[in-house]
Amino acid sequence: MPDTMIRALLTFLGYVALALGVLGVFLPLLPTTPFLLLAAFCFLRGSPRMHAWLMSHRILGPYIRDFQEGRGIPLRSKCIALALMWPSLALSAWFMPVPWARWFLLIPGIGVTIYLWRLPTRPAGKAGQPGASSGQINRE
Structure with missing residues (x-):
């Protein structure tokens, strides 16, 4: 190419x-x-x-x-990201038509939460x- x-x-x-x-x-x-x-x-x-x-x-x-x-990243950005992500995941789980699949939403939620809290926090x-x-x- x-x-x-x-x-x-x-x-x-x-x-x-x-x-x-x-x-x-x-x-x-x-x-x-x-x-x-x-x-x-x-x-x-x-x-x-x-x-x-x-x-x-x-x-x-x-x-x-x-x-x-x-x-x-700043602590405020971490908190805002988590404060928006978890309610969004909960809302998605609420509307998920397949009940057993709701649990799979925990995987990205927990993964992103761990990732964000492990990142250095900038003052x-x-x-x-x-x-x-x-x-x-x-x-x-």
Whole structure:
């Protein structure tokens, strides 16, 4: 496959991942950070201009940089994510037509809860601290 086709495909996938990540901000069961990380990866290899835009975005950029540099996410974000996810799972279980399948909703719920609480917690108001404001990504 020619290099230009690969770059075009990665750029397209980056746009799709970015759109899903932005939707995830508003939809409780759709994750935001994994899609933003995927978009950053795709744009890094497909569109340096879009990668630079995403990394310097005033809202999305600090989340990606902080996650990539191991600084974690704010406690408030963890609490909001869990406070939205568990009622959404409960509502989904309520409307699930197959009673025994309701228990399967515990798997992603418990998994996401454990994952979020294991992530480092960044102090409030510390987004984009040293190293993050330079736009550099730690590639180690």
